[in-house]
Amino acid sequence: MPMETPLLQDNSGNEEEKAVKFVDGFKSESKKLWKIAGPTILTCLCQYSLGAITQVFTGQIGELELAAVAVANSVVAGLAFGVMLGMGSALETLCGQAYGAGQIRMLGVYMQRSWVILLVTALFMIPIYVWSPPILRLIGQTPEISDVAGKFSLWMLPQLFAYSLNFPIQKFLQAQRKVNVMLWISAAVLVFHTFFSWLLILKLGWGIKGAAVTLNISWWLVVIAQSLYIFITKSEGAWSGFTWLAFVDLYDFVKLSLASAIMLCLEFWYLMILVVITGRLKNPIVPVDAVSICMNINGWDAMIAIGFNAAISVRVSNELGSGNFRAAKLAVLVVSITSVCIGFIAMIVVFATRDYFPYMFTKSLPVAKETTKLAALLGFTVVLNSLQPVLSGVAIGAGWQSLIAYINIGCYYVVGLPAGILLGFTFKYGAEGIWSGMIGGILLQTIILIIITSFTNWRKEAEQAASRVKKWGGSIASEE
Template identity: 45%
Template structure:
C-alpha cells in the first residue's frame, strides 16, 4: 500500500469518527471562514456597478437606460467570460493548496493573467464600436449614442477585471480571505464617497460617476499587488517566472470550459435585456428590467461568493484525496445556500417597490419594477442552488439546453403577450429547468472519480521546484 492510499484511509477514518452534528458544524465554520470575505468581495465589487447605476439614475432617465443597457449586456458579457475563465484559477489553486504544492499557485496566477489579458484585448473592439453595434441590431438611436459614450469609460474596468478576479481566487484558495474582504469593502466605500463627491457635490455628471468607478476599482487592484509582491504570500508567490508560459494549452481548455459555464448563465439575462429594448417605451423597459437584474445580480453575487468558498473547500479535499469530505461539503453548502435564497425571497416580496426608488425617481419605472417583484423573488430563490462542483463542461451543456432551448424561446413568445413579465417568466423557466437538472447531476457525482481527476490534473500541471530551476526560471 503506497503512502497516498494510506493518507486517504486515515482521512476517511478521521471523518467517520465525527458525529453528524459535529461534522455539519465544523464544515459550516470552514465554509463561512472562506465564504464571508468572499461574499463581501463579490457583493462590493458588483455593488460598485450598482452604485454607479444608482447615481446615473439621478442624472437622467436616458443615462440610466444607456448605462443599464451597457451594464446588462456588454459588461455582463465580458464579465461572464472573465469570471468563468478565472474560476479555473480557483479550481487549480484550491487543489494545489490541498495537495501542498504551494509554489504552483503563483504560476497558475501568472498563467491566468496571460490568458485573461489576451481574452480582454480580443474583446476590446466591443467597447470601441458600441454605438454602431447597437444601431446594427436595431436599438433606439438616442440610447445607442448614449451607450457608446459610456462604453469608452468601461475599457479600464475591463482590465481591472483581469487582475481583480484572478487575484481574489488565488488569495481565497490559500485561506487569505480576510484581506480580500478588507480590500473590497474599502474600495466600495471609496467608490460611494467619490461618486457622491463627483456627481452630487461637484456636478460632474456622467464623467464624475465613471471616474469614481475607475479610480476605486484600480485602487483595489493596486492594494492587492502590494500585498502579493510585498512578501505577504511567501509560500505561493516566488516571483515572475518563465514557467508561467509552459503548458498553457491545458489551462486554456480548462479556462474555456469554466468560462462557457458562467457565460451561458450571464448572457441569458443579457439577451432578455436586449429584447426589452425592442418593446414600446424602450427607455422605461430597459431601466426597469436592468434594475431587477441588479437586485438579482447582487443576490447572485452573494451566492457566487458562498459557492466560491464551496469550490475551494471541495478542491482542497479533492487535492487531499478525501472524496467523502468533498461530497459532504457540497451537501452542507447546498442547504446553507438555499437558506440564503429564502431570506432574499422574503426581502424581495416585502420591499420591492421601496428598493426601486434607490435607482430612480420615476413613478413609471418604479411601477414596472413592482410588477416584476414576484417573479424576481422566485428567481433569487432559485439562484441560491449551487452549481459547478467541478463539472464545468457538463454544466455548460445543461445551461445551453435549459436557458437557450427552453427559457429564451418562452421569454420571446410571452414577451409579445405579457411584455416585461413575459420576458421574466422565460428567464425563470430556464432557471427552473437548470436547477432541477443540476441538482440531480450533483447528487449523482462519483467523488472518487473526481479525486482521481484532481490527482491527474495536479500531476499534469506540476512543475518541480528546486533552487536551480527557480533561479533559471525567474525573470530578471
C-alpha cells in the same frame, strides 16, 4: 481508505449515533464554509456595489442616463465581466486542488499564466467597447440609448484591463483562504467610490463622465492594493516572483480557461440578454429601467450565491486535492442547504419591500410601478439563484466545466430564451413574459445540476484530482 462501518444489531442506537455524527459533521463543515464564504460574500457585495452605486447616482440624473448606464454595465461590461471571471475561474480548479495537495509554489505560476491569457483576451475585446453603439443598435436598443451607452462604454476601457488582472488575483487568494484581505480592500474602495460618485456625478455635475472616472479608479485601486499585498507578503511561499514559467503549458491552460469561461459566460449572458430583449419592446425606456433595477437587486443577492460558489469550489477542490472525497461530499450538502435557506429569506425581503426599493434607483413613478410589478418574478429568481451558482461552484471545484457548459446551452438558450421571447412578444406579456420564460430555463438547469451532483462518485473525482495535480505539478517541476 477505511471500510464503511457495518450495521449493528441495535438499529435504533446505530441510527442515533449516525445522526449525532452527521450533526457534528454539519456544524464542523459549516464553520469551515463560513470562514471562506462570509468574507467572500461581503467582498462580492462590495465589488458589485461599485457598479450598482454608479447606477443609483446616474438614476438621479434622468431616465435616459439610467437606461444607458444600465445597458452599458449589463451588456458591454457584463460581457467582459463574464469572460474574465469565467476564464479566471480555471484557477479555482487548479489552485484549489494544488493547495489541497500541498503544491503551494504552483499557485503563483498559475496566476501569472492566467494574467497572460486574460490580458490577451482583453485586447481582443477592445473593439466591442469601441463599436458598442452600432452593436447595441444591432441587438435592438434604441439609437438614443445606444449612443449614450456607447459613449459610457468607451470611457470604461480601463475597467476591462482591471478585470483581467483582478479575477486571477482573487482566485489565487481564495485558494489559500486569504479572503479577509480582499474584504478589507474592497470595503475601503467602496467607501471611496460612494463619496466620489456623489461628488463627481451630482455635486460637480460631471454626469456619466464622472461615473466612468470614479468606476475606473475604484476597480484599479482594488487591483493595485491586492497586488501589493501579494508582492510584499509573498503569500507564504505561493508567490516567488515573476517567472518565464508563466508562458509554459499555455495551450492546456487556455483550454481549461475557455471551458470555464463558456460555462460562466452562458450564465452571465443569460440574464444580460433579458435587458437586451426588453429593449426591443415598444417604448422600451421604462421597462428597461425597471428590469435593470430588478437586475441590480438580483445582482446583490447573486453576490451571496457567488460567495458560496467561491467557498464551495475551494472546499471541494481542496478536499479532492487531498484525497478526502467524503469531506467534499459533505461540503456540497452543507452549502446547498445553507444557500437555499438564505435564498428564501431574500425572497421574503423582496416581497416585503417591493413598494419601496424602486425609489432607491429612480424618481420616475412609471418606472417605480413597473419595477413593483416585476418584484414577484424577482422573488422567485433570487431563490433559484441561491442554489444554481452554488452547484456551478461544485462543478468548478471538481473540474466539470465542459459538461456544465453543454447543460447551460440546452437549458438557457434552447429552452428558456425561446420561451421568454414567445411569452413576451407572441403572447404580449412584455417584460414579465420574457422574464418568466427565462426563469423556466434556470429552473431546468438547477434540477439537472441537483441530479448530477446527487449521483456523483466522489471517490473517482478525488482520483482524477490527484492525477490532474500530478500532471501540472510535474510540468512545472521539469522546468525548474
